[in-house]
Amino acid sequence: MVYTLALRNFIHDRISLIVTLVGIVFSVVLMAIQIGLYYGSQQVITGMIDHSNAQLWITPIGAQSFDDSAFLKGGEKYAALSRPGVASATDVAVNIMAWKRADGGQQAVVLVGTDSDDKSLMAWNLIEGSVADMYKPNAVIADKAYLADLQVKGVGESGEVNGRKAVIVAITDHIRSFTTLPYLFTTLSRAREFMQLGPNQSGFVIVRVKPDASVAAVRADLQKNLRDVDVLTNEEFRDRSVHHWLFATGAGAALIAGAVLGLIVGVVVVAQTLYASTKDHLNEFATLRALGASAGYIHRVILVQAVLSAIIGYLIGMAEAFAVNWATRDTQLVMLITPGLALALFLITLTMCIFSAIAAIVKVTRIDPAMVFSR
Amino acid sequence: MNAPPMLEARGITRLLGEPPVQVQALKGVTLSLQPGELTLLMGPSGSGKTTLLSIFGCILAPTEGELKIAGKSTKGMTAEQLAELRRSSIGFIFQAYNLFPTLTAEENVMLALDVRRKAVTNPRQTAREALINVGLGHRLKSYPSKLSGGERQRVSIARSLIGDPSIILADEPTAALDGVNGKAVMELLSKISLDTSRSVFVVTHDSRILPFADRIVRIEDGNIVSDVRQKRA
Structure with missing residues (x-):
């Protein structure tokens, strides 16, 4: 029943649901695009080196x-x-x-x-x-x-x-x-x-x-x-190139900052909406507590809501990110969304939503079940 | 009444609020609930009825005194241990029903069963039977918003009974109901209280329900002022 209650609470308030999902989708799309561009840039920067079949590079100093x-x-x-x-x-x-x-x-x-x-x-x-x-x-x-x-x-x-x-x-x-x-x-x-x-x-x-x-x-x-030469391994030359273009120029830092911004927006939006949803259902949580539900039972309801938000938001967000990727496939912009990145983004989204549930959990932990008798 | 009491309260006091604005809501209440009995607690507003109900329900801890549920003292119990005691021994009926608006009548009862961690083969069937027993077999799939006040209270009663708790605590169960529905609810509670493995404790202002009680306890200003047994109608 934890899942049923969480799901019903989740879809009950449509406005809150939409706000939550928009926040997560925004976050996922921003992170996917920024990190995808970062990976894409890395691939572009090292493309020649990766196709060189080299073990060592002799380069000008x-x-x-x-x-x-x-x-x-x-x-x-x-x-x-x-x-x-x-x-x-x-x-x-x-x-x-x-x-x-x-x-x-x-x-x-x-x-x-x-x-x-x-x-x-x-x-x-x-x-x-x-x-x-x-x-x-x-x-x-x-x-x-x-x-x-x-x-x-x-x-x-x-x-x-x-x-x-x-x-x-x-x-x-x-x-x-x-x-x-x-x-x-x-x-x-x-x-x-x-x-x-x-x-x-x-x-x-x-x-x-x-x-x-x-x-x-x-x-x-x-x-x-x-x-008057540098002799570098393939790895060293890759690292030096990536460092030069992505960090010495600040381009990579900008991409990472964008991804972090996406994460922060996601955390704030999800935390706010989950907290608001919990407040809206506070009387129900107090009733659950009065009926004898353990704190863990109530926390699970909130966490399931958070996980549901994460899964649905992630799926929509990634669909949008792949659409952007497809739309830009023939441009000079290289976005690389690998299976590893997709998995990492799912775990990040999940962690973000669970982390965002903390405020709601703290709120519900302090709940006074005596409020069930308030008229 | 030789059977051991379902609930035993001795010298219960309770302070509400923070110093310096503190009120002594209960001033040494001693009361026990016997099995197979429907006890009414009556008294004016602010007399301490709800505070006593909250303490009996292990929701509020007494400032002083001792509460025993099924012979087990609640003294020193943690919040989780008290929740476990509520799960195993206490069923609540609320004035405002406190049903979950996003769940059907059947699911509201199933939720209580889930909270109580009762191992039943078919929780849905168990919930259905509980609702059929309170006359709601035709409203299993209805959401609370589609039920009348009387029907909601009957769902609340079915929910309180699921898992077979030994104590049913009802907070003004008829206050929001008209005469016909109020009578129906009290008839149901009266029937429930005939079970000798259970005790029903009802806090009320409603003098219309006096005939349904085995015992009428009056409280004023935090003190029990009368405790009368009667033959119920």
């Missing part, structure tokens, strides 16, 4: 992220290959370049050039064309989300990169950059031409170690023997 446009001095690939334990070393050229649009205007792009015979960091999620097309003259690969920014409609259309012709030969999907600058993939040699780099120069060197070698030992050896 102090390189903060993959999009950092500094260059190595040159020859680091061969220096790395000469060290024990190194199985392969691949140059990657990365730099922000200017894409000349059809209307004569310019769009900044991040050009990524990788070694043609290496599988590291090749364009992925291809929806038109193939990686092999990258070897055609002047070829570059762009993402679907940025075609409008580049003022091209698809494969075969062209523009200019640093005054040199560039032709779109393949299209990817969902390769976004945190800076919103479009990534353009091309071969390493063409990238060097675009960037006017020396034949052995690059932005990063991706290193894989031999199966029997220790990543930590190779890393230490490379750091010791290569000059």
Whole structure:
């Protein structure tokens, strides 16, 4: 009967029910979007690193992220290959370049050039064309989300990169950059031409170690023997990139603050409405107490109400969050709602509602059952 | 009356309010309730009737004196122990019925059964039987707002009886009812009190119900001033 009573009390006052649910839904949607954007941003920031197949990165000293446009001095690939334990070393050229649009205007792009015979960091999620097309003259690969920014409609259309012709030969999907600058993939040699780099120069060197070698030992050896570089593990480079974009810039803090704000709004609204509902039903709780209900029995009624609020509010809120996610799927905004995040949000919502029930429980704990005799 | 009393109160006093504005609502009340008896407690407003009822119901603790329910002293009991005593031994009937507006008549009775933690095979059937016994077999699914005052009070009586408590405490059960419904309710309480495993204690202002009582206790200014047994009508 605890569940029946809680459910009936919950739906009895429609206005209170709507206010409670609106509060929870607002809270869940805000948290889901903010944390989803945070996770999405994290995924975007580390997208290149995650697809690099690297174990170690040789970067210019102090390189903060993959999009950092500094260059190595040159020859680091061969220096790395000469060290024990190194199985392969691949140059990657990365730099922000200017894409000349059809209307004569310019769009900044991040050009990524990788070694043609290496599988590291090749364009992925291809929806038109193939990686092999990258070897055609002047070829570059762009993402679907940025075609409008580049003022091209698809494969075969062209523009200019640093005054040199560039032709779109393949299209990817969902390769976004945190800076919103479009990534353009091309071969390493063409990238060097675009960037006017020396034949052995690059932005990063991706290193894989031999199966029997220790990543930590190779890393230490490379750091010791290569000059003016940082040698980072994949994890360290990910963390450094995420920290740079999300925390050094304050963007991540803003997203987290939004999520916390959602949580606070949820707690306040649910606490207020549950408290008001408890006050409305105080005489009934006093009657329950007079009939001999234990404090625990009465608390359960309130907690079940809180849990019901949480479940219904969560389901509506997540449906809305997924709708927002779906509506923005082709924009430059990346929102990532993983099953883990969905579960975490459910637990947070549940905790928020149960926490919010504390004021109501305190109120009912102090109830005077003698009020049942008040006329 | 050789059977042990269902309820025994000795030298009960009760102070209400905080110093310096304190009132002694009860001034050493001694009273016991016998099984199979319907006792009326009558007295003017402010005489201490409701305070005594609250103490008998283990809702208020006496300032001094001792209360025993089914031979068990309530002295030193915690709030939870008192609640357990109410669950096991006491049924309440309120003037304002105190039914749960969001539950049907049947569910109101089932709720009391659930609170009392009585292990019954079919709580719904048990609740239905209780309502049928008070003449509400046709109103099982009705919400309190759809019931007349008399019907609500009969639901309240069914609720008080569920789980078979030994003491029924009724607070002005006929005050909000017209003559016909008031008489019907009292007939029901009178019938209930014939059960020798139970005692019924009714606080009232309503002199129309005097014929239904086995015993009439009068209280004034916190003192019992008369205690008369009579042959009920």
